[in-house]
Amino acid sequence: MANVLPMRTPAETALIERFKAEQSSLPGAVEARAEAFARFEKSGLPSRRVEAYHYTDLRNLMREAAPAITARPEPRAPEKHHLLIENGVYLGGDAPEGILVLPLAEALREGRVALGAAMGAASDIVVDLNTALCRDGIYVRVDTVVEAPLFIGFAETLGNAASVMPRVVVEVAAGAALTLVELHAGPDGIAYQKNAVVELILGDGAKVEHIRINEGGDKALMLSTLAVKLGAEAELMSLGLVSGGEVSRHQVFVTYAGENAKIDLRGATMIKGRQHADNTLVVDHAVPNGVSRELFRNVIDDEAQGVFQGRIIVRPHAQKTDGQMASNAVLLSDGAGMANKPELEIFADDVVCAHGATSGALDENQLFYLMARGLPRSEAEALLVEAFLGETLDAVSNDGLREVLAERISRWLEARAR
Amino acid sequence: MLEIRNLHVEIDGKKILNGLDLVIRPGEVAAIMGPNGSGKSTLSYVIAGKEDYEITEGDILLNGQSILEMEANERAAAGIFLAFQYPLEIPGVATMTFLKAAMNAQRKARGESELSPGDFMKAVRGAAEKLGINPDMLKRPLNVGFSGGEKKRMEILQMSLLDPAYCILDETDSGLDIDALRIVAEGVNALRGAGRGMLVITHYQRLLDHIVPDVVHIMAKGRIVKSGGKELALELEKNGYADYVEAA
Numbered sequence: 001m002a003n004v005l006p007m008r009t010p011a012e013t014a015l016i017e018r019f020k021a022e023q024s025s026l027p028g029a030v031e032a033r034a035e036a037f038a039r040f041e042k043s044g045l046p047s048r049r050v051e052a053y054h055y056t057d058l059r060n061l062m063r064e065a066a067p068a069i070t071a072r073p074e075p076r077a078p079e080k081h082h083l084l085i086e087n088g089v090y091l092g093g094d095a096p097e098g099i100l101v102l103p104l105a106e107a108l109r110e111g112r113v114a115l116g117a118a119m120g121a122a123s124d125i126v127v128d129l130n131t132a133l134c135r136d137g138i139y140v141r142v143d144t145v146v147e148a149p150l151f152i153g154f155a156e157t158l159g160n161a162a163s164v165m166p167r168v169v170v171e172v173a174a175g176a177a178l179t180l181v182e183l184h185a186g187p188d189g190i191a192y193q194k195n196a197v198v199e200l201i202l203g204d205g206a207k208v209e210h211i212r213i214n215e216g217g218d219k220a221l222m223l224s225t226l227a228v229k230l231g232a233e234a235e236l237m238s239l240g241l242v243s244g245g246e247v248s249r250h251q252v253f254v255t256y257a258g259e260n261a262k263i264d265l266r267g268a269t270m271i272k273g274r275q276h277a278d279n280t281l282v283v284d285h286a287v288p289n290g291v292s293r294e295l296f297r298n299v300i301d302d303e304a305q306g307v308f309q310g311r312i313i314v315r316p317h318a319q320k321t322d323g324q325m326a327s328n329a330v331l332l333s334d335g336a337g338m339a340n341k342p343e344l345e346i347f348a349d350d351v352v353c354a355h356g357a358t359s360g361a362l363d364e365n366q367l368f369y370l371m372a373r374g375l376p377r378s379e380a381e382a383l384l385v386e387a388f389l390g391e392t393l394d395a396v397s398n399d400g401l402r403e404v405l406a407e408r409i410s411r412w413l414e415a416r417a418r
Numbered sequence: 419m420l421e422i423r424n425l426h427v428e429i430d431g432k433k434i435l436n437g438l439d440l441v442i443r444p445g446e447v448a449a450i451m452g453p454n455g456s457g458k459s460t461l462s463y464v465i466a467g468k469e470d471y472e473i474t475e476g477d478i479l480l481n482g483q484s485i486l487e488m489e490a491n492e493r494a495a496a497g498i499f500l501a502f503q504y505p506l507e508i509p510g511v512a513t514m515t516f517l518k519a520a521m522n523a524q525r526k527a528r529g530e531s532e533l534s535p536g537d538f539m540k541a542v543r544g545a546a547e548k549l550g551i552n553p554d555m556l557k558r559p560l561n562v563g564f565s566g567g568e569k570k571r572m573e574i575l576q577m578s579l580l581d582p583a584y585c586i587l588d589e590t591d592s593g594l595d596i597d598a599l600r601i602v603a604e605g606v607n608a609l610r611g612a613g614r615g616m617l618v619i620t621h622y623q624r625l626l627d628h629i630v631p632d633v634v635h636i637m638a639k640g641r642i643v644k645s646g647g648k649e650l651a652l653e654l655e656k657n658g659y660a661d662y663v664e665a666a
Contacts, residue, residue: 369502372499373576374524
């Protein structure tokens with residue numbers, strides 16, 4: 001195949017110029033940034049010809065790159081146990097006891113933290129762009145068991161289209177535990193572009209519950225990545241609730257660095273109008289005895305389109321891997337669509353791996369049963385959808401957080417019924 | 419009065435009901451008996467408002483008003499209750515949540531205020547106790563993993579809480595052993611009277627030993643071919659349906 005690059009899009013040209021202009025002023029990680037940029041410069045934005053982006057053609061969806069933000073937001077009084085990143089800049093905050101928090105820019109300048117440590121063997125252009133261009137974010141270190149949840153608010157308070165690339169690096173030491181909640185919100189009607197990367201590095205036996213809420217603006221391009229590296233016997237539950245953004249893509253990369261680690265990845269996606277929401281997972285069982293569970297539920301209304309791509313890799317020596325993945329979609333209208341692509345790449349012979357994908361309308365017999373008891377159709381639908389999405393919340397151990405999530409699902413359904 | 423007049427019903431172009439006439443008076447327990455394929459379940463679904471059927475002729479009147487244009491939920495609020503032959507499992511919806519939603523939806527449709535949590539709990543606990551339903555079952559997702567008997571008892575519990583004017587019991591005896599049948603029948607009998615009409619649809623006579631009907635209708639090939647007193651059921655048990663099917 002001839003190695004001819006297509007013409008650069010305006011977005012690609014702008015991003016290349018931006019890196020060259022900003023390079024000398026970016027905090028730390030000089031080598032990592034240069035390498036990541038070189039990969040981007042070589043391949044450009046991924047189009048649908050790149051398999052991992054087949055259903056979310058970023059080259060086409062992001063013709064123009066929004067400019068970087070230069071104005072620094074006003075500091076605000078922090079809420080209890082909340083850290084705030086506004087327009088990509090860490091504004092400070094308050095963390096529960098036992099958690100060390102530093103502005104990422106400072107941690108990078110001091111060389112306390114590396115970028116990409118949680119990516120393992122994975123490589124991704126969206127992550128590369130963030131690595132090359134991120135200016136700030138948060139570095140979090142947890143050395144003990146922390147019961148109280150830590151909230152990180154990613155707020156966009158933009159008056160016009162702009163690009164934000166925050167990064168958060170979280171290290172949870174051996175035997176430590178953390179509950180982390182990410183809240184992403186932004187203004188409607190503004191085509192801002194967000195590329196947020198969170199790296200989670202779990203030491204041996206560390207336990208993390210991670211919840212991510214995407215309530216971005218209705219014109220936003222919301223790209224996000226969770227990169228996870230698991231030590232031996234580490235456990236992670238990560239749940240993503242998606243209702244925001246015009247186009248969203250949430251990627252999860254998991255690398256098993258130690259044996260007997262467990263992950264439980266979950267997603268609850270509710271989209272309508274012409275929204276497009278992509279959940280893409282790459283779970284790399286690089287060592288034996290890893291356990292992975294994935295449960296993704298999508299509720300799609302109007303003309304919205306959902307995407308689920310789940311790739312489970314079991315390396316040749318990763319025996320006794322136990323992986324189970326399910327992606328289910330309920331389509332609430334004729335125009336709604338869902339692309340399900342589960343992929344198992346198994347190179348070991350003693351493993352248990354399974355996947356299942358379904359999509360379809362709500363069950364008419366169940367609806368009739370509920371209606372025959374007096375529930376109007378809209379209420380019957382809401383009850384079934386709530387139950388369908390609600391199953392993903394079962395893994396959230398904090399009752400208060402589970403209620404917050406359930407309430408967000410109800411709110412979405414109420415807005416639909418109106 | 420629930421009145422069915424000259425009802426003709428098709429599904430996917432296939433005729434199922436063929437000029438059916440039937441009247442259920444307030445306070446009356448009517449039984450419909452018929453062989454498999456005679457259209458009994460179709461009749462129950464059409465009265466309750468299932469959408470898959472095409473009504474080509476005839477009418478269904480509740481107290482003189484046609485209900486054909488009403489959605490299933492509107493018919494429920496108007497006082498029609500179908501106890502399903504195969505109650506649906508609803509994963510993820512706690513039985514209590516469902517009962518509350520159903521009761522309040524019907525109250526709302528009738529312009530009544532919502533039940534207070536206390537009144538609701540009291541009503542459910544009382545009705546569950548009478549039917550021997552373990553309160554733990556009410557916390558579980560509706561009908562999920564319930565035995566055949568538990569599902570049918572749950573139907574009767576709903577019937578008792580929703581207090582309908584007309585109950586249609588579709589093959590309520592199917593899948594029940596004799597003990598479960600007795601409990602369900604007792605539950606139904608406790609709801610007899612007070613002007614409540616009931617239509618008991620069954621293939622076998624044995625249910626009618628426990629729920630003794632006022633009138634028995636025999637259905638074959640989509641219509642009522644004979645009506646009589648409760649002794650008609652006994653006669654059927656002895657001679658079978660063959661004569662009626664041939665005559666229809």
